Amino acid sequence: MLSVGAMNSPQVAQESTLVSEVGSVKAPTVTPPVPALTLPDGRRVRVIHIVAELAPFARSGGLGEAVASLARFQAASGIPAAIMMPLYSAVRDTAPEIEPVGPAFRVQIGSRIEPARLWRLSKRPDDPRVGTEVYFIESAEYFDRPYLYGPPGSDYPDNARRYACFCMAALAAIPRIAGSDPVILHAHDWHTALAPVYLRTLFAGDVRYGWVSVVLTVHNAGYQGHFPPEMMPDLGLPWALYNWRQLEWHGRVNLLKGGLVFADAVTTVSPTHAHELRTAAGGFGLDGVFSGLRDRFVGITNGIDQRRWNPSTDPGIPTHYSADSLEGKEACREALQQEIGLRRIPGVPIFAMTARLVSQKGLDLILGDPGYFALDAQFLFLGAGEPRYEAALTAIAARAPSRISVQLRFTEELEHKLLAGADMCLMPSQYEPCGLTQMRAQRYGTLPIARRVGGLADTIEDNVTGFLFDDYVAADFMRAAVRAVDQYREQDGWRNMMRQAMARDFGWEQSAAKYLNLYKRVVQGTLAR
Numbered sequence: 001m002l003s004v005g006a007m008n009s010p011q012v013a014q015e016s017t018l019v020s021e022v023g024s025v026k027a028p029t030v031t032p033p034v035p036a037l038t039l040p041d042g043r044r045v046r047v048i049h050i051v052a053e054l055a056p057f058a059r060s061g062g063l064g065e066a067v068a069s070l071a072r073f074q075a076a077s078g079i080p081a082a083i084m085m086p087l088y089s090a091v092r093d094t095a096p097e098i099e100p101v102g103p104a105f106r107v108q109i110g111s112r113i114e115p116a117r118l119w120r121l122s123k124r125p126d127d128p129r130v131g132t133e134v135y136f137i138e139s140a141e142y143f144d145r146p147y148l149y150g151p152p153g154s155d156y157p158d159n160a161r162r163y164a165c166f167c168m169a170a171l172a173a174i175p176r177i178a179g180s181d182p183v184i185l186h187a188h189d190w191h192t193a194l195a196p197v198y199l200r201t202l203f204a205g206d207v208r209y210g211w212v213s214v215v216l217t218v219h220n221a222g223y224q225g226h227f228p229p230e231m232m233p234d235l236g237l238p239w240a241l242y243n244w245r246q247l248e249w250h251g252r253v254n255l256l257k258g259g260l261v262f263a264d265a266v267t268t269v270s271p272t273h274a275h276e277l278r279t280a281a282g283g284f285g286l287d288g289v290f291s292g293l294r295d296r297f298v299g300i301t302n303g304i305d306q307r308r309w310n311p312s313t314d315p316g317i318p319t320h321y322s323a324d325s326l327e328g329k330e331a332c333r334e335a336l337q338q339e340i341g342l343r344r345i346p347g348v349p350i351f352a353m354t355a356r357l358v359s360q361k362g363l364d365l366i367l368g369d370p371g372y373f374a375l376d377a378q379f380l381f382l383g384a385g386e387p388r389y390e391a392a393l394t395a396i397a398a399r400a401p402s403r404i405s406v407q408l409r410f411t412e413e414l415e416h417k418l419l420a421g422a423d424m425c426l427m428p429s430q431y432e433p434c435g436l437t438q439m440r441a442q443r444y445g446t447l448p449i450a451r452r453v454g455g456l457a458d459t460i461e462d463n464v465t466g467f468l469f470d471d472y473v474a475a476d477f478m479r480a481a482v483r484a485v486d487q488y489r490e491q492d493g494w495r496n497m498m499r500q501a502m503a504r505d506f507g508w509e510q511s512a513a514k515y516l517n518l519y520k521r522v523v524q525g526t527l528a529r
Contacts, residue, residue: 037079037184037519045182045523047074049083050170052163052191053148054134058090060148061356062302062436063219066269067188069305070515072131073508079516082177084170086143086162087119087136097122098136102176107168109161109236114139116169118176135177137169153387160227160255164235167194175208182211184519189218190225193259194235197247200262202236213522215515216263218256220433221277221284222360225255249285260289264522266297267515269434270455274299282431296527300515301458302434303508309419309440311502316416321445323502326495329420329445336421342378343402349488350378351481352422352446354415354437357385357393357408362428362451367392368474375485379404382418419444424484428469428477432456439506442466445498449480465501 037045049071053064067083074081085091091098101118108114117138137143142162150156170192174183187195196214203209231253232242241247247258260266268274274297276282277290290297307313311329312322318335321328337344355361366372367389373379373396381393390408397404407414419425425441427450434455438448442459448466450456460466467487469480488494521527 037516037523039182039523043182044080045184045519046178047071047079047081047184047186047519048174048177049081049186049188050167050192050195051083051085051188052166054083054085057085057094057134058088058148062434063189065436066219066302066434068131069303070508070512072305073303073512074515075132077512080181082133082135084135084137084173084177086166087138088143088148089145090148091136095121095134095136101135101173105169105172107165107172109164109168110233112234114141114165114169116165116172118169118173133177135173137166137173139165139169142166152384160225160231160253161234163191163225163255164194167192167198168236171195171198171203171209174212180211182523183213184522185212185214187214187216187259187263189220190223190256190259192216193225193255195259196262196264197237197241197255197258201238201241213264214262215265215267215518215522216259218260218266218268218277218433221256221268221286222431224249224257224284224286226252227255229253254286257286257289260286260293264296265518265527266290266293267518268297268299270301270458271299272457273431273433273454276431276454298514298518300511300518301455302436303511304436304439304443304506306443306505306507309416309443311420311444314416314420316413317420318417321420323445323499326445326498332417332420333422336380336417337378339417340380340405340407341401342380342405345378345403347489348377349423349485350380350421351375351424351426351449352380352382352418353426354382354410354418355427357381357383357389359386360430360432361385362426362430362472362477363389363393365428365472365474365477366426367396369478372474372478372481373400373404375481377403377485380418380422381406382414383410384408415440419446422446423488424449424467427451427456428472429453429456430472435459438466439504442501442504443506445502447484447497447501449477449484451477459504459506461500463497465497465504 049067051067053059055064055068071081071083098119099122101120104117106113106115119136121134142165246261247253249257278287280287283290312320317332319328319331393406397406419441425446425448427438427448429451432454438456439459441448442465448460450460450468452468452470460468462468467480467484469476
């Protein structure tokens with residue numbers, strides 16, 4: 001519920017961290033839409049998302065896109081929603097129209113005093129790039145760097161300190177953004193998991209946060225933010241929290257675990273993945289924690305912005321088409337082949353994959369059956385990742401450049417063209433909490449070939465809108481690919497599948513309603529601990 005201190009011991013509460021302000025604090029003047037979330041006394045509740053990346057400013061995967069589109073839909077629906085993210089170097093390049101919100105301030109994290117400043121995108125919230133208020137936390141030492149998380153293939157060694165600073169500064173910024181309004185702080189993934197930990201321990205009893213509650217969404221539990229226990233003082237955390245019930249995990253400090261324990265509610269990004277996280281096979285070592293959350297943990301499928309991913313209006317594809325008029329897809333296919341250097345071969349499908357080239361995405365299955373690239377098809381890979389996969393795919397493409405193309409870069413512009421021009425989208429993932437690509441692909445009549453896990457199981461109907469397989473073995477994947485090729489040869493049936501896929505509704509309406517219901521339960525305090 002919207003109160004602080006429900007899980008605090010007096011020992012922890014005494015070690016409160018004070019936030020020092022340079023100058024006075026004044027909340028910005030904001031005129032929100034009519035709120036859809038209020039307390040019994042009529043006060044509106046703001047939603048503030050905190051996230052490590054955000055489209056279009058700085059992102060490395062689907063996290064930044066999912067949060068941006070959720071917050072945008074919430075704001076359009078009447079919920080006063082805002083987003084906070086770090087002020088990376090990349091943000092200065094993509095969002096030059098920013099303005100400071102109040103003076104600089106300092107936050108104390110353990111023995112360190114860290115300078116910070118809050119900035120705001122000066123464009124109106126109805127800017128089509130954003131659709132909601134966006135704030136940035138400046139900390140030049142930690143975020144004025146060329147990469148978000150580290151150079152390709154590695155992490156910055158001080159990532160724990162970087163995101164501890166972000167979480168602490170984000171909490172300090174809440175009064176500037178919301179004044180005395182009640183707040184749902186919606187944190188995303190391990191980078192922001194310290195926010196509920198700090199709020200429920202170091203900020204316990206601070207009257208400025210008496211009406212702040214936290215929802216934590218786990219987009220990918222494979223990344224948990226675990227560090228040596230010696231990091232506890234550097235993170236400003238008392239040793240009393242280093243125990244198996246709170247932050248200790250196999251002799252390490254696990255930030256995601258701490259967030260799960262201290263958040264008021266936890267979500268993940270599909271119902272099937274919520275079930276998987278409660279199992280030993282799919283819980284990434286935290287299945288006991290997820291199971292212990294009981295009704296405080298739910299799965300809510302991500303949506304996509306169906307205005308941006310719409311082949312009938314997409315300005316980034318050469319020819320528009322729709323479920324009622326599919327002819328334009330052939331023109332998109334020919335343009336894609338020409339752009340990436342594939343030979344135009346009539347009657348042969350294009351298999352496409354747009355993803356990070358990492359083991360999670362099923363590259364071992366694709367490379368594990370030598371017969372796969374012998375299929376009567378063309379192949380396109382878009383993305384970068386682990387050097388071993390980049391090298392293997394590049395070597396295969398070099399042997400058949402007219403049939404296989406590997407683009408070791410990612411641009412959204414090329415992704416739109418790929419989804420419009422390809423016939424099938426590959427997602428043979430080891431695990432997939434939700435996935436956005438399969439939903440976008442279906443919007444473009446590009447049928448996914450995917451493993452029946454997580455959000456893929458929730459958003460693809462086998463033999464109706466795509467092709468699913470069960471076991472993570474190359475032979476099962478190969479059988480699904482052969483099924484797809486066989487169906488492609490039956491063009492009447494294939495076009496019927498395309499139309500059914502394109503008719504699916506993957507918008508945010510239903511999912512946003514489920515988040516609103518969860519927020520209300522948090523506000524009402526009906527979620528049992």
